[in-house]
Amino acid sequence: xxxxxxxxxIEDLRERFLNRDFDEKEFEISAEKTISYARLCGETAxxxxxxxxxxxxxxxxxxxxxxGRRVLPQDFPKMGLGMDAGKGVECLQPVRPGKKLIGRTxxxxxxTKTGRSGRMVFAVSRIEFYxxxxxxxxxxxxxxxxxxxxx
Amino acid sequence: MLLDLHTHSxxxxxxxxxxxxxxxxxxxxxxxxxxxxxxxxxxxxxxxxYSALAEKFGLCILKASEVETEYGHVLVYGxxxxxxxxxxxxxxxxxxxxxxxxxxxxxxxxxxxxPGRPKVGMFAHTDELGIPEGVExxxxxxxxxxxxxxxxxxxxxxxxNYRGIAGSDSHIVSHIGRCATKFSRNINSxxxxxxxxxxxxxxxxxxxxAG
Amino acid sequence: xxxxxxSDVEFGVELPTFEPDTSLKTVGxxxxxxxxxxxxxxxxxxxxxxxxxxxxVPGILSQGYLVAMIHQWAPPAEIKKIDTxxxxxxxxxxxxxxxxxxxxxxxxxxxxxxxxxxxxxxxETRVFGTASVKLPQ
Numbered sequence: 001x002x003x004x005x006x007x008x009x010i011e012d013l014r015e016r017f018l019n020r021d022f023d024e025k026e027f028e029i030s031a032e033k034t035i036s037y038a039r040l041c042g043e044t045a046x047x048x049x050x051x052x053x054x055x056x057x058x059x060x061x062x063x064x065x066x067x068g069r070r071v072l073p074q075d076f077p078k079m080g081l082g083m084d085a086g087k088g089v090e091c092l093q094p095v096r097p098g099k100k101l102i103g104r105t106x107x108x109x110x111x112t113k114t115g116r117s118g119r120m121v122f123a124v125s126r127i128e129f130y131x132x133x134x135x136x137x138x139x140x141x142x143x144x145x146x147x148x149x150x151x
Numbered sequence: 152m153l154l155d156l157h158t159h160s161x162x163x164x165x166x167x168x169x170x171x172x173x174x175x176x177x178x179x180x181x182x183x184x185x186x187x188x189x190x191x192x193x194x195x196x197x198x199x200x201y202s203a204l205a206e207k208f209g210l211c212i213l214k215a216s217e218v219e220t221e222y223g224h225v226l227v228y229g230x231x232x233x234x235x236x237x238x239x240x241x242x243x244x245x246x247x248x249x250x251x252x253x254x255x256x257x258x259x260x261x262x263x264x265x266p267g268r269p270k271v272g273m274f275a276h277t278d279e280l281g282i283p284e285g286v287e288x289x290x291x292x293x294x295x296x297x298x299x300x301x302x303x304x305x306x307x308x309x310x311x312n313y314r315g316i317a318g319s320d321s322h323i324v325s326h327i328g329r330c331a332t333k334f335s336r337n338i339n340s341x342x343x344x345x346x347x348x349x350x351x352x353x354x355x356x357x358x359x360x361a362g
Numbered sequence: 363x364x365x366x367x368x369s370d371v372e373f374g375v376e377l378p379t380f381e382p383d384t385s386l387k388t389v390g391x392x393x394x395x396x397x398x399x400x401x402x403x404x405x406x407x408x409x410x411x412x413x414x415x416x417x418x419v420p421g422i423l424s425q426g427y428l429v430a431m432i433h434q435w436a437p438p439a440e441i442k443k444i445d446t447x448x449x450x451x452x453x454x455x456x457x458x459x460x461x462x463x464x465x466x467x468x469x470x471x472x473x474x475x476x477x478x479x480x481x482x483x484x485x486e487t488r489v490f491g492t493a494s495v496k497l498p499q
Contacts, residue, residue, distance in 0.1 A: 033395065036395055037392075037395060037396070037426070038426075038430075040383075040388055040391060040392045040395065040423070040426070041392075041423065041426025041427055041429065041430045042380065042382055042383065042426070042427055042430035042431075042434075043426075043429075043430045043433060044430065044433060044434050044437075045433045045437050048433075059426060059429065060429050060440075060441035060444065061422065061425045061426055061429050061441070061444060064422045064425060065396040065397075065422050067397075084420075084421045084448060085447070085448055086421070086445070086446055086447040086448050086491070087421055087422060087425055087445075087446055087448075088443070088444065088445040088446070089425070089441075089443070089444050090442070090443045091440070091441055091442055091443070141445075143447075
């Protein structure tokens with residue numbers, strides 16, 4: 001991959017990498033951790049803070065803090081330091097602390113644009129979270145922006 | 152007539168606003184806008200037809216484009232099928248000279264936007280690349296500007312005798328109408344808008360500071 | 363006013379703004395909790411050496427503040443989707459405001475769309491996005 005990415009390179013990347021699971025990881029989520037998370041975010045609702053609440057659950061965006069072993073596939077081209085350009089979370093069912101989560105990661109989108117810091121390549125890495133029974137609980141998208149090196 | 156000349160909808164990769172919600176917002180908040188122009192990133196949205204929404208809400212909704220050149224981002228008003236064949240709107244490597252000349256040739260108007268912004272603004276590149284020929288109008292108020300970005304745009308536009316437009320550069324509903332452009336004539340179509348721009352018949356308004 | 367049901371929500375209403383705790387101590391604790399220990403989240407000087415304006419608030423903490431604001435406004439609200447764009451760094455120890463406004467109400471689905479932003483003292487948007495929130499009918 002050259003320093004300055006052409007549209008064709010992006011098409012090639014999309015062809016090679018989109019929508020293919022490249023990582024699977026298990027997560028053990030403790031109540032102590034999700035409660036601390038909620039508290040530091042400023043949550044006030046008891047269902048996120050009180051372990052004894054009948055609907056006790058992790059904060060809606062807690063899954064955004066869970067990373068797979070890799071953000072992008074191992075053979076994804078190196079295009080400079082990746083920066084966090086945005087996060088998206090889709091909550092399908094509550095995530096219950098104390099239960100095991102399985103996260104499967106794929107590249108969901110790749111595109112380019114120019115911004116205040118120059119021309120950039122964006123890759124959206126999505127982790128789909130499931131419980132042990134295979135119920136799909138949440139999706140967490142990370143938009144990684146890779147800044148092209150200056151000419 | 153007051154139009155926000157720079158807005159993005161969910162058609163843009165980083166846009167999060169539905170066009171209907173823009174309309175509802177303008178009416179609910181009694182914004183002084185008479186309409187807005189959707190300037191989606193690196194594309195011209197051929198598909199969408201907003202005429203029913205325009206009629207329902209009594210607003211003028213027009214479509215344009217925001218393309219990317221070596222001098223930064225450029226709004227293109229008056230996009231035609233022929234102009235879309237003249238250069239690749241999706242490219243991030245367009246030449247400003249080509250965008251300007253082809254726009255002119257096809258009866259459109261190309262306007263560098265947020266020109267005071269680092270990297271994506273025209274005046275960030277003029278020291279290195281020179282003053283481009285053919286620019287007549289630049290965006291001097293942009294709703295997303297930070298620090299001195301608008302002032303850099305205003306000062307340079309004045310020095311180079313460019314006229315100035317304004318737009319909110321909204322990506323979410325509640326950011327529409329932060330900046331807009333006032334026309335003394337009625338604008339009902341993209342052709343009306345291009346004619347008014349060519350005639351210099353407008354004034355940039357910064358509604359963020361208008362109170 | 364605390365929101366309990368969808369019928370309490372009006373289009374265009376602003377959610378009560380809150381000023382989050384962006385102190386370096388809290389930010390550092392959060393970064394450590396999620397395993398993002400690193401100078402850029404806990405040390406202004408070290409962050410400046412990396413070319414930043416100071417130690418940063420992790421994007422997911424900004425997202426957490428935004429969700430907390432929604433729950434403060436409407437305790438029974440279920441976040442169905444949240445999407446945030448990090449436009450510029452949120453710097454620790456600097457005051458920021460967490461803002462939201464209702465921009466769509468879907469009565470049939472019981473969903474409310476909220477524009478969400480994190481702004482600094484100059485009123486500049488550092489983070490923006492939208493949240494789709496389900497409320498009891």
